[in-house]
Amino acid sequence: GRGGPGVLATGGGRPPPRGGPAPDSSLPATVFPGAKGWDGAAEGPSSLPFVADVGTGSGAIALSLAQEAGATVLAVDNSAEALAVAARNAAAAGLESLVRFERGDLLEKVPTSSLHLVVGNPPYVRSGDLVSLAPDIRLFEPEAALDGGPDGLAVFRRLMPEASRVLRPGGSLIVEVGDGQAQTVAEMARAAGFCLTTVHEDLTRRARIVEATLPGAEVVGLEDMDEEGVYHLREALSVGAIIGLPTDTVYGIAARWDSPLGVRRLFAAKGRPPDRPVQVLFPSVEAIEEALPDIDETSARVLRHMLPGPFTFIVATDISRPPDIGTAESLGVRVPGHLPTLALLRILNVPLAATSANLSGAESVSTLTEVDPVVLAHCTVAFAQGTPEVRGSDETSAASTVVDLRPLSAGGPAVVIREGVIKERTVKARIAQLL
Numbered sequence: 001g002r003g004g005p006g007v008l009a010t011g012g013g014r015p016p017p018r019g020g021p022a023p024d025s026s027l028p029a030t031v032f033p034g035a036k037g038w039d040g041a042a043e044g045p046s047s048l049p050f051v052a053d054v055g056t057g058s059g060a061i062a063l064s065l066a067q068e069a070g071a072t073v074l075a076v077d078n079s080a081e082a083l084a085v086a087a088r089n090a091a092a093a094g095l096e097s098l099v100r101f102e103r104g105d106l107l108e109k110v111p112t113s114s115l116h117l118v119v120g121n122p123p124y125v126r127s128g129d130l131v132s133l134a135p136d137i138r139l140f141e142p143e144a145a146l147d148g149g150p151d152g153l154a155v156f157r158r159l160m161p162e163a164s165r166v167l168r169p170g171g172s173l174i175v176e177v178g179d180g181q182a183q184t185v186a187e188m189a190r191a192a193g194f195c196l197t198t199v200h201e202d203l204t205r206r207a208r209i210v211e212a213t214l215p216g217a218e219v220v221g222l223e224d225m226d227e228e229g230v231y232h233l234r235e236a237l238s239v240g241a242i243i244g245l246p247t248d249t250v251y252g253i254a255a256r257w258d259s260p261l262g263v264r265r266l267f268a269a270k271g272r273p274p275d276r277p278v279q280v281l282f283p284s285v286e287a288i289e290e291a292l293p294d295i296d297e298t299s300a301r302v303l304r305h306m307l308p309g310p311f312t313f314i315v316a317t318d319i320s321r322p323p324d325i326g327t328a329e330s331l332g333v334r335v336p337g338h339l340p341t342l343a344l345l346r347i348l349n350v351p352l353a354a355t356s357a358n359l360s361g362a363e364s365v366s367t368l369t370e371v372d373p374v375v376l377a378h379c380t381v382a383f384a385q386g387t388p389e390v391r392g393s394d395e396t397s398a399a400s401t402v403v404d405l406r407p408l409s410a411g412g413p414a415v416v417i418r419e420g421v422i423k424e425r426t427v428k429a430r431i432a433q434l435l
Contacts, residue, residue, distance in 0.1 A: 049074040052166065054106055054120035054159065057145060059086030059099070061119055066090075066098035073099045074115075076107065079144065106155075107162040116171050116218070118163045122155040124178035152178050156185050160192035169216025170377055174209065182207035195374045215373030217244060217382040222340035230347050236380045237350070242266050244357055244371065244382030245344065247281075248337040249310045249400045249421055250364040251371055253379060254281060254352035260322040263353050267324065269378035272360045277324050279312050279332035281352045283345035288333050291351060292317045298435065299405040302414070305434050307335035308342060310421035314404040325353055330406060344383070356399060364399050401427055408435070 049072050053062035056075035063086075065071040077083050083101050090099045102109055107118070125146045130138065133146070149155070156175070163173040173194065177185045186197040189212035200209035222245075225233075237243070240261030244253050253269055255262030257280045266278060282288045285303045289295060292315065295303075299315045307313075312332045319331075326332060334354070336342060345352065356364045357371045365371050368382055376382055401420035408414055414431045416424040 049100055050115065051117040051119060052076055052107060052110060052115050054118060054163075055122055055145070055155075056086050056101075057082050057121075059089045061121065062086065062099050063090055063093055063095055065119070066095045067093060071098070071117075074102055074110070075099055076102050076104055076110075078103060078105050079142070082142075082145075106159055107166050110166040112165050113168050115166050116168060118167060118171070118173045119175070120159070121176040122159060124152045124156070124176075124181060126150065126152040152181060153184065153188075156181075156188055160185075160188045160194075163212075164192040164194065164214065167214050168218060169214060169373070170218055170379065170382075172211060172213045174211045176208055177210055179206050179208065182210055185210045186212065196377050213377045215377050217376040217379040219368065219382050219384050222246075222344055222383045225344065225347070233381070234348060234350075237262065237348070237352075240265060241380040242269060242378055244368065244376060244379045245341055245354075246338055246368070246383060246385040247334075247341055247354075247400075248308075249398060250356045250358075250366055251368055251385075252354045253357045253375065254354035257321060257325050257351045257353040263322050263324055265378060266353060266355060269375050270355060270358070270360045272355065274324055276360075277326045277332070278353045278355045279334050280325060281334050281336060281341075281345060281354045283335070283342055283349075285335060287351065288335070292319050292331065292333070294319060296409040298408040301434055302405055302408070302431055303333070303335075306430060308337040309335070310337060310398075310400045311427075312400045312402045314402065314406060314417070316406045316409065332402065334400060340383075403427055403431075 051062075051065055051071050052074045053059075053065070054076050056062050056077045059075055062073040062075040066073050075083070075086055077086070080103060083103055086099075087101055090096050090101075123144065123146050125133065127150055129152075130143065130146060137146070156177070159175070160173075167173065173189065175185065182199045186199060189197050189210065193214060194212035195215045196213040198211045199207045200211060202208040220229075233243070237256045237259065240255070240259050242253055242255040242262055242265050244251065246252070253266060255266045257263070263278070266272075267274060272278075282291070285300075285307050288303060289300060294317050295315050299313070303313060303315075312334050314326075314330050314332050316329060317326075317331050318329055321331070357375055358365050359372055359375060362372075368384060371382070399418070399420045401416065401422045401424075402418040404415040404417055414428065416427055
């Protein structure tokens with residue numbers, strides 16, 4: 001998987017030693033168990049290519065990804081001379097175990113649906129403009145690395161469908177383009193099946209990078225997470241990734257509640273209006289009280305007796321948090337009764353801003369298979385629900401019952417804002433017994 005536009009989840013990295021610093025990188029590695037090699041056999045994460053660098057040349061991009069993100073990279077070029085230079089550079093940097101070299105035309109030798117990310121700096125200069133290039137480029141760069149055909153886009157026309165073929169669901173393509181070519185290349189990507197396209201500016205504020213993502217997401221089992229996978233998931237969430245995960249009501253998507261970028265991506269994935277704040281998932285009521293120490297005792301008593309469960313409780317709090325995580329004076333809190341999700345929340349040890357995984361205005365979805373693939377394309381990873389025995393509860397298409405507890409502090413009754421899994425009469429009766 002990848003982490004939505006701008007957040008890449010690659011493979012092959014290792015968590016730092018206990019107590020050691022986390023890598024300072026905007027490309028956090030995400031490794032999950034069960035990955036298969038190109039021959040279908042299970043491979044260790046250090047040997048399985050997650051990224052292809054097309055037209056690697058000297059290997060600068062491939063080696064940077066390997067060194068900075070710990071990614072395992074397939075470096076492809078049709079020039080034997082270029083590959084020899086790249087291999088020497090890899091050896092000099094001590095990165096031979098993370099980079100594989102392959103001679104070939106674009107991605108012709110790469111199996112279908114085998115990669116998470118394709119990157120490249122293809123030739124994009126118009127043939128007629130070669131003679132006018134600056135001498136430090138024209139005299140030292142191989143012509144094959146520069147000449148993009150009459151309009152500069154010949155290689156992109158071939159690369160887009162090839163990248164769509166070799167990437168897994170939710171996989172991304174990131175390419176450098178010539179000045180003025182970004183929108184055309186983005187249109188090529190959409191025509192090849194990519195559903196999310198983003199154009200990035202370079203340091204001179206010119207549109208020079210096109211990022212495109214396929215529908216869907218990498219799917220893993222909640223019960224299969226290991227220590228390394230948890231570490232990399234934490235790293236991805238910390239820089240703004242969002243994930244898909246089941247709850248005891250509907251299937252949802254979530255981000256760290258203290259990540260403004262992650263929260264913005266959460267809203268973008270759904271097309272959710274900014275005036276509709278999202279709720280927060282906690283691993284326990286104790287975690288709610290620790291994060292929101294200003295909750296009144298009456299509301300806290302209700303939370304202790306009714307959670308975990310299919311409820312979203314609105315409580316009064318003015319604890320600082322990113323915009324759209326509740327309002328300035330209140331927050332919707334949940335402790336889901338879905339056992340694997342609770343376990344993941346406890347392992348991650350951070351509350352998650354969450355919402356249902358349907359597009360805004362559409363009906364809620366209860367299972368991963370019902371989620372729109374375009375919504376999933378925003379996710380670094382989507383967690384499977386598992387068997388009923390693993391889930392610990394049966395999913396339902398009804399959303400959580402939303403209850404406003406704020407009136408309780410003034411002696412008034414709780415207000416059911418939305419009737420969901422649990423009916424209003426039942427909710428009010430249970431709360432009345434606690435007061």
